[in-house]
Amino acid sequence: MEAKELAEDTNIANSRNSERVIRKAHEGETARHIRKESYDVVVCGGGLAGFCAAVAAARHGARTCLVQDRPVFGGNSSSEVRVTPHGAAAFHVYAKETGIISELLIEERARNHEVIFENGWTNSVWDMAMYDLAVRTPNLTFHLNTSIVDVRKSAERRIEAVIGVVANAETSLELTGDIFIDCTGDGIVADLAGCEWHMGSEAREEYGEPHAPLRASGDVMGSSLLFKTVNTGAPAPFEAPEWAAQLDNPDYFYKEGRRPNDIRGGYWWIEIGMPWHTIRENEDIRHQLTRYVLGVWDWIKNKDPKTKELAANHAIDWIGQVPGKRESRRIQGLYLMTEHDPMNRTVFDDEIAYGGWFLDLHTPGGLLAPTSEHASAEGYDETSPYMVKSYCGPYGIPLRSSIARDVDNLMMAGRNVSVTHAALGTVRVMGTTAIVGQAVGTSAAIALKRGLAIKDVPDRAIREVQQTLLRDGCFLPNAANEDELDLARTARISASSEAACAGMGPQMDDKRRFPETEVLRERKGQWIAIAEESLARVSVCLSNLSDAPQTVEARILPVDHIWDYRTEELEPLAAAKLAIKPGATFEWVEWDVNLTKAGGLEPGKYVRLDLLANPNLQWHVASAAVPGHTCAYEMGQGKMRRDWNGPTRSFRIDPPQRSFGPGHAVNGVARPYRYTNLWRSDPAKALPQWLELAWEQPRTIGHVELTFPGHLLWEYHGYAPFYRDPQCPKDYRIEAWEGGGWTEIAAVRGNYQRHCRHRLEKPVTAAKLRVVIEATNGDPSAAIYEIRCYPPQAQ
Numbered sequence: 001m002e003a004k005e006l007a008e009d010t011n012i013a014n015s016r017n018s019e020r021v022i023r024k025a026h027e028g029e030t031a032r033h034i035r036k037e038s039y040d041v042v043v044c045g046g047g048l049a050g051f052c053a054a055v056a057a058a059r060h061g062a063r064t065c066l067v068q069d070r071p072v073f074g075g076n077s078s079s080e081v082r083v084t085p086h087g088a089a090a091f092h093v094y095a096k097e098t099g100i101i102s103e104l105l106i107e108e109r110a111r112n113h114e115v116i117f118e119n120g121w122t123n124s125v126w127d128m129a130m131y132d133l134a135v136r137t138p139n140l141t142f143h144l145n146t147s148i149v150d151v152r153k154s155a156e157r158r159i160e161a162v163i164g165v166v167a168n169a170e171t172s173l174e175l176t177g178d179i180f181i182d183c184t185g186d187g188i189v190a191d192l193a194g195c196e197w198h199m200g201s202e203a204r205e206e207y208g209e210p211h212a213p214l215r216a217s218g219d220v221m222g223s224s225l226l227f228k229t230v231n232t233g234a235p236a237p238f239e240a241p242e243w244a245a246q247l248d249n250p251d252y253f254y255k256e257g258r259r260p261n262d263i264r265g266g267y268w269w270i271e272i273g274m275p276w277h278t279i280r281e282n283e284d285i286r287h288q289l290t291r292y293v294l295g296v297w298d299w300i301k302n303k304d305p306k307t308k309e310l311a312a313n314h315a316i317d318w319i320g321q322v323p324g325k326r327e328s329r330r331i332q333g334l335y336l337m338t339e340h341d342p343m344n345r346t347v348f349d350d351e352i353a354y355g356g357w358f359l360d361l362h363t364p365g366g367l368l369a370p371t372s373e374h375a376s377a378e379g380y381d382e383t384s385p386y387m388v389k390s391y392c393g394p395y396g397i398p399l400r401s402s403i404a405r406d407v408d409n410l411m412m413a414g415r416n417v418s419v420t421h422a423a424l425g426t427v428r429v430m431g432t433t434a435i436v437g438q439a440v441g442t443s444a445a446i447a448l449k450r451g452l453a454i455k456d457v458p459d460r461a462i463r464e465v466q467q468t469l470l471r472d473g474c475f476l477p478n479a480a481n482e483d484e485l486d487l488a489r490t491a492r493i494s495a496s497s498e499a500a501c502a503g504m505g506p507q508m509d510d511k512r513r514f515p516e517t518e519v520l521r522e523r524k525g526q527w528i529a530i531a532e533e534s535l536a537r538v539s540v541c542l543s544n545l546s547d548a549p550q551t552v553e554a555r556i557l558p559v560d561h562i563w564d565y566r567t568e569e570l571e572p573l574a575a576a577k578l579a580i581k582p583g584a585t586f587e588w589v590e591w592d593v594n595l596t597k598a599g600g601l602e603p604g605k606y607v608r609l610d611l612l613a614n615p616n617l618q619w620h621v622a623s624a625a626v627p628g629h630t631c632a633y634e635m636g637q638g639k640m641r642r643d644w645n646g647p648t649r650s651f652r653i654d655p656p657q658r659s660f661g662p663g664h665a666v667n668g669v670a671r672p673y674r675y676t677n678l679w680r681s682d683p684a685k686a687l688p689q690w691l692e693l694a695w696e697q698p699r700t701i702g703h704v705e706l707t708f709p710g711h712l713l714w715e716y717h718g719y720a721p722f723y724r725d726p727q728c729p730k731d732y733r734i735e736a737w738e739g740g741g742w743t744e745i746a747a748v749r750g751n752y753q754r755h756c757r758h759r760l761e762k763p764v765t766a767a768k769l770r771v772v773i774e775a776t777n778g779d780p781s782a783a784i785y786e787i788r789c790y791p792p793q794a795q
Contacts (some may be wrong), residue, residue: 010418019212033171039065039141040692042162042177043763044148047075048085049414049437050183051130052100056441057181058140059469062448064441065163065175066134066142073130074122076186077430078166082121082226083268087431088356088394089715092563093630094672095356095394095640097710099474101434103157103753106718110752116717117264117445119226122316139169143173145479148184149193157408159193167211175362179409179444179454186279187416188328195406196332201628202420207338210389211359219364220421222273223282223323225289225295229314236315238301246293248303256371257476260300260336270296271366278328283323283552286323292367293319323609324426326362328414333418334455335400343425348398350458352439352465354477355432356393359425361484361630364751383522388636390572392426394563396477399465402440411444411454412781413437431715434472442468470787473670473707482667487701487789491693495662497682499781501529501629503652504619506541517644518618519545521554523634525610526649527562529659529676531665533597538609540578541650546616551577553612554656558600561674562630566609568638573600580617609651614632621646627709627727627783628659628676647713660783662691670707670786678709681773682780689782692770703745703762704734706756706771707785724752726778734758737768752777 043054046068048055054066075666076083087104088095096102109116112125134142145167156158164173182189187197200208200218213219247253253260258269258691270292297316300307305698338347339359343450361371374386383389401418405408412418413436415428424431443465447454450461457465466479481489481667487779528538535556544550554577557570574593581587595601611619612795613634625647632640643649660680669677682690724730746758773782 003091012144017515026148030737034174035171035746036174036176037065037141039063040175040448041179041181041441042175042176043066043067043181043183043441044162044183044426045183045414046070046073046142046144046183047077047414047433048077048101049433050181051134051179052144052434052437053183053441055100055133056472057440058137060445060449062117062139062445064140064176066140066760067146067148067162068142068144069147070322071145072127073134074127077122077126079122079124080322081324082117082228082429083224084122084717085434086357086715087402087429088354089713089722089745090433090541091358091391091642092394093357094199094712094713095196097431097435098755099435099438099469099472099488100206101431101438101532102473102711103755104133106711106753109719109721112610113705114723116719117262117266121226121266124499128219130587134726140340142199148188148192150166152293153193153503157406159189159407159409162189166762170537177410178448179473181440181444182331182410182412182416183414185325185328185414185416187331187412190331190407190412190416192403193407193410193682195404195410197329199329201460207340207420209339209420209422211339211361211425213421217272220328221362222271222328222366223285223288223289223325224271225276225293225320225323226266227293227316227320228318230317231313232315233313235312237676238297238315239423240298241568244290244298245292247295247299253299253304258372260304261309263300263307263314267296267316267476270354271362271553272368273366273370274368275362278325284325285289285511286321289318289323290321292570294509294740298724305444327421327424329416330380330417330419330424331412332405333401333412334403334405334458335398337397337401337419337423337427339420339422340424342392342395345393345395348396350399351396351476351478352399352430352469353397353435354394355426356395357429357432358387359392359422361422361425382641383635386520388639391635391639391641393699394477397427397436399439399443399462403438403454403458408453410453411440413420413440418699426703438472439465460714467609468497471705475671481786481788482668483788485790485794487695487791491666491695493666493691493693494611495681495691496689497685498658498662499655499660499682500658501660502656503539503623504624504626504648504650505652506650507623508586510545518620520611520614520617520619522580523610523612523640524631524643524649525608525633525640526580526631527559527606527608528649528651529606529628529651529657530601531603531657531659531661532655533601533603535593535595535601535653537590537592537654539588539590539619539652540609540611542585543587543618544578544580544583544616547582550584550614550616552580552614552617553609554578554793555612556593557601557608557610557778559593559606559608559767562606562628562672563700565632565640566638567610567640586620606675617681620650622648624648624715627678627680630672665691679784683780687776688772688774690770690772691784693770693785693787694768696764699789700736700763700768700791701736701769701789702760703790704758704769704795705788705790708754708756709783709785710754724777725754726776726781727774728752728754728777729775729782730777731775732771732773734763735767735770738764742770
């Protein structure tokens, strides 16, 4: 803040204090001060869903207020709870949620020194990344430490205002608005407004959901309390208080799916809900969870022979005192998602987001139940019947599930959307709720701009919502860029060079010679993008763990996209048995497939190279990821799942496939999906490299928008402290062809964000424009997923 601004704020504060003292002395003062504020959109709840909804609405011109009942944003992801955001990328390569949530997480990883792992922890750097964005967002006002306690309705079906109480401030807020968005998790606004909501589990017969219990009940998933330890470098004794939970039975941990497998802490399974009411008795749940955190640590430190020595020098550094809640009220919307929608990948006309987490239904009761979760009870076996049954996505999510049925100006995002208990198992994770939140905030702003009732948006404005989300960096499985204002779609596109995919070999060192994860205990597959009209030969790098000759069945199958996991329904384009010598290590086994377009090979699509199971053989992981070339393994019942061991298996192809041409940057999809969708320069040619747009007639350009590679392969906790993705361009410039030469119109140094929008200081009229990438954050190739150009008036 500038000194002048600070002085002005100080004068204002002093003036207010003086007025307040005079008023108190001469007029008396009520117990609570009431402030009245008016907005276009009021978002209640500042978790990831509410935060993204508020930022999106404000960015699209709506005067927006965000109300949060905690001192920090982020909800379960904040430093108060410290659950790392999960999403579709846990189960599907290149399925990472993008848009506002991606912008935040990339920023946090670039700034943060903290190692993040699956069970924790986010810290205050994450809080500040969100706070910083909130402060910098025009049209956005926010109130922290403010709980919504009442709703005022102007008519039976319309909210006029919400009433909030600011903690420790003796102040009430009366916030009027045109549209309200309930992101409170517990559905507080909807409940106060008289909406129908559901809580608990539907009976299986109600919707025919395989994951639903036989009988309906009020049971919900529980809340968790995380903790963190620190290595003190010396013995750190611990004595639990007498009121801590007494845990002495190894079976409670090792046979019931509660594995203390990381001395650093975390443990989502420190979870309790039933028999306590997840809303009204939240404080009782918090106390019980605290008892169990101390009891679990006492077991690890003092009783468990498997962990006592490992934990000897570790001490508790932090215990959360805000339970991370999974489930409570679910508000009835215009559409109720059941588990059939994610399992069958229902295609919705009003798709505004997607999910990809499995149907993760925790056992009601948590620590008080026989097991904490079905998957944990099966030892996290990724091929167990429950995991096979529960694997789903990526699937679309409709806007109608976020529009309240009973109130005309109420929307919702987060875990309180219109879904069944079974469907909530996948929809509830924070990566998913964040992109639903962005879509809801965007929809609210568009409804106001067009003068529409929010219930009419799915029918009358859904294309505008979808195209706006795509322009803002989001992804939708069933929509592509069709923006008529995007000038890049009408340009001829060329590049200084383009990469060709010839495959990738394994890392050859003794440390990786025979990892168990590479054994062909089940069928494994490798996606290959086809660009040419022929594929003469494929090769795979295998090792034979036995002293006898081995064979493996190989197949090449046509697939629709990188998440086409079918194994039984696809007719092979080619099949063979490959032989490998006894005791061979890292042997390249060649297969002359001689596929052509006439034989079913389709340029511009994927095929999948599958090797069937042979536990005597290993198929080695590639030494690096080939962009857009993912791999998977068969989990059962005729379907595959992503392979965590590496995004690419070792393979070679002849001829190399030119699958990274410049045209992909304007094909409407900004990540690998049905194809690579990426321009990538030849890695053998030094930077700088460029991508060029050319038009028959000059175009007036006011905006250039770029989507770069990076941050799509893994979940948030897969990235290191101070991480900047090597594939992402670091230094680049944008040039326009003016007066017979190239003129620089924008330049960036030190970039690490994947979605970059440039509003030109002065619009340029030119027949050619190019992006010149001078340096990346480590990758030898320049690369762009998408380029868009807009006239000045296209805000």
